[in-house]
Structure formats: structure tokens, C-alpha cells
Amino acid sequence: MNGPRQHRLTAVLRGGVAIIALSISGVAFAASAPADADATDDYPIPHRMIITTCTAEQILAAARDFTPIYYQRYIIYYQRYIIDKHKKPPEVQQAAIDNAHYFYSLSPADRRAYSEEMVTNFADPMTASWPNWAKIFFNNKGIAAKETDHCADYPPDDQSVWD
Numbered sequence: 001m002n003g004p005r006q007h008r009l010t011a012v013l014r015g016g017v018a019i020i021a022l023s024i025s026g027v028a029f030a031a032s033a034p035a036d037a038d039a040t041d042d043y044p045i046p047h048r049m050i051i052t053t054c055t056a057e058q059i060l061a062a063a064r065d066f067t068p069i070y071y072q073r074y075i076i077y078y079q080r081y082i083i084d085k086h087k088k089p090p091e092v093q094q095a096a097i098d099n100a101h102y103f104y105s106l107s108p109a110d111r112r113a114y115s116e117e118m119v120t121n122f123a124d125p126m127t128a129s130w131p132n133w134a135k136i137f138f139n140n141k142g143i144a145a146k147e148t149d150h151c152a153d154y155p156p157d158d159q160s161v162w163d
Contacts, residue, residue: 045115046144049137051108054151056100056137060161061154062147063136070143074136078162092126096133097162099126103137 041047052059063071078093106114115138118124126133136143 042141044119045111045138046141048141048144048148050111050115052104052148052151054104054148054154055156056097056104057158057161058151058154058156059104059137059147061158062150063143064161066146066150067143070136070140075162077132077135092129092133093162095126096130099133100137103134 041050049059054062060071063074078096103111103114118127118134138144
């Protein structure tokens with residue numbers, strides 16, 4: 001078995017070993033590089049929501065006027081989802097307001113950390129009570145753009161936007 005057949009077998013084995021070695025080195029290189037979940041920095045919360053200086057009320061007011069269907073959907077869920085669909089206590093509505101206020105009181109770095117914790121920690125009591133409590137603030141990059149483009153034009157503490 002020293003003829004051409006042996007040579008082909010040796011070449012195939014060498015090629016296989018080379019492919020395995022390249023695969024292992026590629027995995028090792030990828031593991032040593034810093035991980036970037038999203039190059040645009042818009043996950044899990046749009047970057048504009050991380051850096052805005054607006055309050056939750058200002059953002060809701062801008063959503064009401066510039067993305068009214070999205071705002072109405074959120075408010076319907078806010079007002080009825082808890083009461084009608086799942087018979088949750090009214091405290092969940094107040095907790096949504098409190099959590100939104102807390103989030104927007106944080107620095108941008110702390111907001112980013114909070115957002116990453118929120119998507120990895122599913123045991124959060126607010127999320128367990130109402131999974132979509134922050135959807136209008138955090139979920140949609142296009143909506144976030146419209147909200148943050150106009151939110152500074154509204155009063156910072158108008159509680160009527162929650163009604």
C-alpha cells in the first residue's frame with residue numbers, strides 16, 4: 001500500500017488535520033475577542049432611550065402625538081390588561097410608573113446596565129406581573145426615534161399621559 005492509494009490517503013488525512021486545526025484556532029480567536037452583542041448599541045433598549053434627558057411623561061406625551069396608534073395600544077394595555085385580562089391588582093399600574101421613573105432617573109451607563117439585567121433576569125417582579133410594562137419605552141427603535149426627537153417639547157411631569 002505504498003503506491004498512489006497510500007499517497008491519497010495521507011493527503012486526505014493531512015487536509016482533514018489542517019481543517020480541524022484552522023477551526024480550533026478560529027474558535028480560540030473568537031473566544032479571545034471582546035463580545036459585541038449589537039454594534040449599533042440599540043439592544044436591548046434603543047440607544048436614544050439610554051441617552052435621553054426626557055422623563056417618562058415627556059416620552060409618553062411625544063408618543064401620544066407622534067405615534068398615536070402605538071401610544072393608544074400601550075395605554076389600553078396599561079389600563080385594561082391588568083384589570084380585565086388577568087385580574088392583577090392596581091398596584092401593578094403604579095409599579096409600571098415607578099419603574100419608568102426609576103429608569104429615567106439613572107445615568108446613561110446605569111440605564112444600559114439596567115437594560116441588560118432586565119433581558120437576562122426574567123425573575124424581575126414587574127416583568128413577571130406585566131411582561132410588556134415598558135414596551136413603549138424600550139421595544140421599538142423607530143418609535144424611540146420619534147419619541148426622543150420631540151419629548152423635550154413637553155412638560156416633564158404631566159401625569160395625565162398615564163390616563
